[in-house]
Amino acid sequence: MDTKTIRFIRRGELVALGNVPPSRTLLEVLREDLGATGTKEGCGEGDCGACTVVLGEAVDGQLRYRAVNSCIRLAHSVDGLAVWTVEDLAGPDGALHPAQEAMVRCHGSQCGFCTPGFVMSLFGMYQNHVCHGRTITRALAQEELSGNLCRCTGYRPILDAAQQMAQLPRVAVDEPALLAQLRSLAADQAGDGAYLAPTTLAGLLAARAAHPQAQVVAGCTDVGLWVTKQHREFAQVLDVTRAAELRRVEDYPQHIAIGAAVSLTDAYAALVAQRPQLKTFADRFAGLPVRNAGTLGGNVANGSPIGDSMPLLIALGARLVLMREGGHRHVALEDFYTGYRRNVLAADELVAWVLVPKPHPAEFLRAYKISKRFDDDISAVCLVVRLELQDGRVAAVGIGAGGVAATPVRAVRTEAFLAGRPWTEATAREAARVLRDEFQPISDMRASAGYRSQVLGNLMHRLWLESQGEDRINLERFVLEEVAA
Incomplete structure (x- = not known):
């Protein structure tokens, strides 16, 4: 070709x-x-x-x-x-x-x-x-x-x-x-033959329908490893990142819509603008070169059980817009995955948008990444908890977890336990027990199953402490210059 x-x-x-x-x-x-x-x-x-x-x-x-x-x-x-x-x-x-x-x-x-x-x-x-x-x-x-x-x-x-x-x-x-x-080169960037790079959403969906066997790529931060580590070759590639409509972050009254071709750098900037407490979590997603290349849509479609974006988006109640020629559908993020790196996408469908609800005034949100290195490392456990606290009770809750199952998951049992309960230390401790029992993680090179289970519960207790104003129990408050002085 x-x-x-x-x-x-x-x-x-x-x-x-x-x-x-x-x-x-x-x-x-x-x-x-x-x-x-x-x-x-x-x-x-x-x-x-x-x-x-x-x-x-x-x-x-x-x-x-x-x-x-x-x-x-x-x-x-x-x-x-x-x-x-x-x-x-x-x-x-x-x-x-x-x-x-x-x-x-x-x-x-x-x-x-x-x-x-x-x-x-x-x-x-x-x-x-x-x-x-x-x-x-x-x-x-x-x-x-x-x-x-x-x-x-x-x-x-x-x-x-x-x-x-x-x-x-x-x-x-x-x-x-x-x-x-660069303007002189821009007139002919759509690609052809073995490497397709349509510059419009309509062209992209048409190419997907015509070439369902093509390997879809965005930033290639994962597919690139298939090439370098597994020595895989692709007869045809479909690049989603040139479609102009999918390169935007759009603001709506109830949510923001992040296009599938928006880089992780820009996607997290949009999320941090809505929720500034996510800044450290966003900065710890890989290193800057990976965030500059990778896309939020690609991270979601890839579906790694240790990807950090999905637990966050699940906790926030994000939904996906899946598109094909002539139609689209909405899917809750936690319902997108059917197994390890498997999802509900049809052969002619693509992830087009990630819809993220805007924060509730009573929202208390914390995102935790546990890894061997603080920077530029893959999570052993990722836990994101969103609470809406009203009159001392949990009025609404969203919990997303990574590294504890074959897919990124919603902690539905723990959510059900917390809903409507008074937010007290006793409630947090019992929620920690429920969260530990909800998943059966595996042992691997990053952590043992026992460690992961223990950490899940510990993070729930840490959430309680931070909700009470304790702010010196994490590395976000560690400033190197102050210690050196």
Whole structure:
């Protein structure tokens, strides 16, 4: 099957690559086809950040920069975009970019293998913050570098470098020229043959109906692992992320509607705008390069039992809009899954929208992620509890859990126990017992079954303490600078 020529802008020049298989990753194209070996392959699963590159895309007439993992990014997905690798940052005279110079001055490189990825994440920060006059705080640097791992444990000087970039002479991208180049590529981005990327919802649904056997992809943060770890190849790919209608977050009186092609970064920003207490939970969903690439719709459709989005959405009472040519239907998120990574989607259907109710004035919400690492790790247990408390009683409740069953689940028995009861410590303790008994988790590399059950109950008691104003029992209140002082 024929493949469309991939065209993107690099170093101000057009790069055109033909005959690229639909399963080939961006990292493979960069290293093997273009000789850009500064981009390293570490984990091959979007975890270590050594392969980080920055993509530029025209959004509403402005250039938007996103650091992503090239190891799990399909090469065809960058058609029509701008791409920067670590080789592209130095000036024509060899002068280092501030992201590079700051690393040198702060001694941020040790063995050097992870350094290109860190530099590219710093470049993304530079474009998104320094170039707009915004200060890079220590907290922001830690947040946006959470997807880059350094085995030499050299984080302190790297964080120093992030904060010192703004003190160096300014280096600017010629954005008007680049935007003009991107506009010239935008006329023919739909894709054809082996890699389909319709730019409208109607075109996407038609392609789904015509090619039900095609592998559907969004950000490829999971499908990319099938390529790198399972060595799977796809004869045909259907990319949902170019459909303009699905790239929006829409505001309605009772809910927000998050399109299936909205990145996790933007989707969580919309959720945090409604519920600011979710900020830390959102930041702990993988690292920034994964959130920049992955989509909420893809995360939901993938249905991993240890995905963090689904327990949150279940607790919030989210519903999905499933679409096909000529029709659509609504499904409660917890009813979407029929088994391990199985769902109710028909062969010609797609997840189109995630509808999230707006918060109730009496809502008390907490989202807990338990993992071995605080940042950039997969949950052993995820628990999200939403209570509506009125006159000291539980007027409404939603509980979503991950890591405790074959699918993300709603804790229906615990919800039934809590509904209408007075919210007291005795109620919370009994609810903890009911929650522990409701699921039979398995033991695996992340945690034992006994640990998971114990943690579920402990989190319910923690919820009680936080509802009474106790706020120094979690890492959200831990500030590194204060301890150091």
